[in-house]
Amino acid sequence: MMPGMNELPKCLKCDSGSMLPLSDYGRDGASIHYKAWVCSNPECGFNIRIDNGEVTLGRTIGQSYK
């Protein structure tokens, strides 16, 4: 059990959404917990990815500005 799971960190970009932890599965089927975090605000789309120990910030995915 991890403490504080109900207290997701606030998004640093829009300050209204929460950062949701995403898990993924590696090629060998091993689960990778919290590989990426994404803002719960669809209008924000801020996300953080963690690949091989390196953090990639804010690569927007499918976002369009109008």
Ligand SMILES: [Zn+2]
């Ligand atoms: Zn946000």
